[in-house]
Amino acid sequence: MKTRLSLLENMSPMKLCVPGERLCSTEDCIPGTGTYLRHGYIFASLAGYVLRKNEGEELPVISVVRETEAQLLPDVGAxxxxxxxxxxxxxxxxxxxxxxxxxxxxxxxxxxxxxxxxxxxxxxxxxxxxxxxxxxxxxxxxxxxxxxxxxxxxxxxxxxxxxxxxxxxxxxxxxxxxxxxxxxxxxxxxxxxxxxxxxxxxxx
CATH class of the missing domain: 2.40.50.140 (Nucleic acid-binding proteins)
Structure with missing residues (x-):
């Protein structure tokens, strides 16, 4: 049976970030958990993986989650x-x-x-x-x-x-x-x- 590691290797890698790193503009995303706003930009408030997810809003929600919270996402070919x-x-x-x-x-x-x-x-x-x-x-x-x-x-x-x-x-x-x-x-x-x-x- 495939392991979590081999499944992750077949996926597009998730971006890692550090606290204070600028992620994107508020014109591109809505801030989610693990982020904060400053001067029209969204920044990471903790170290972890950057996730974008559409939740029925016009713009995707951008969040930062720690490694233990990062979950496998369906990807093309999976x-x-x-x-x-x-x-x-x-x-x-x-x-x-x-x-x-x-x-x-x-x-x-x-x-x-x-x-x-x-x-x-x-x-x-x-x-x-x-x-x-x-x-x-x-x-x-x-x-x-x-x-x-x-x-x-x-x-x-x-x-x-x-x-x-x-x-x-x-x-x-x-x-x-x-x-x-x-x-x-x-x-x-x-x-x-x-x-x-x-x-x-x-x-x-």
Missing amino acids: IVTCKVTSINPRFAKVHILYVGSTPLKDRFRGTIRREDVRATEKDKVETYKSFRPGDIVLAKVISLGDVQSNYLLTTAENELGVVVAHSEAGAQMVPISWCEMQCPRTHAKEFRKVARVQPEYLQA
């Missing part, structure tokens, strides 16, 4: 585990729970668009035949998204897709093909974009 919250004909909305095998402290939102569900016959994809609310999905980050902080995700690779799903009867379903799962209790079949899970992505 494999993430997420939970489907809603679906419509154009996309599925998810909450990202893990980056690799590392759980996230904060909740990050993601979107899997219809054209990013699988690699072939994209025009024939039907979202409700690929995911259902409550499904646990393995996906890859393809874009850091927009001002609403929605990450764009894909499940086009064979190893990506639904890894845990429950039937209408409440039982955890068993994959029977790349596009179907079956309820062990009722034997009813349901469509899903099923992942061929690799051992290193299995959560303990």
Whole structure:
């Protein structure tokens, strides 16, 4: 299983700062924890990592956190585990729970668009035949998204897709093909974009 260190090595490094260091102008960011304002600029009030995060405001919030508080962030190319919250004909909305095998402290939102569900016959994809609310999905980050902080995700690779799903009867379903799962209790079949899970992505 991937370690936190190897995951961090695959990410863009976070900027380190020292107390009193000027971070940016108030025209670019809103000051957050670990910062202070002076003459229209935001400065670091402690030594640590500089984090920028969109929180629904027009400008991102800039904060400084100590090393023990710095958390792993989803980055382009990262494999993430997420939970489907809603679906419509154009996309599925998810909450990202893990980056690799590392759980996230904060909740990050993601979107899997219809054209990013699988690699072939994209025009024939039907979202409700690929995911259902409550499904646990393995996906890859393809874009850091927009001002609403929605990450764009894909499940086009064979190893990506639904890894845990429950039937209408409440039982955890068993994959029977790349596009179907079956309820062990009722034997009813349901469509899903099923992942061929690799051992290193299995959560303990």
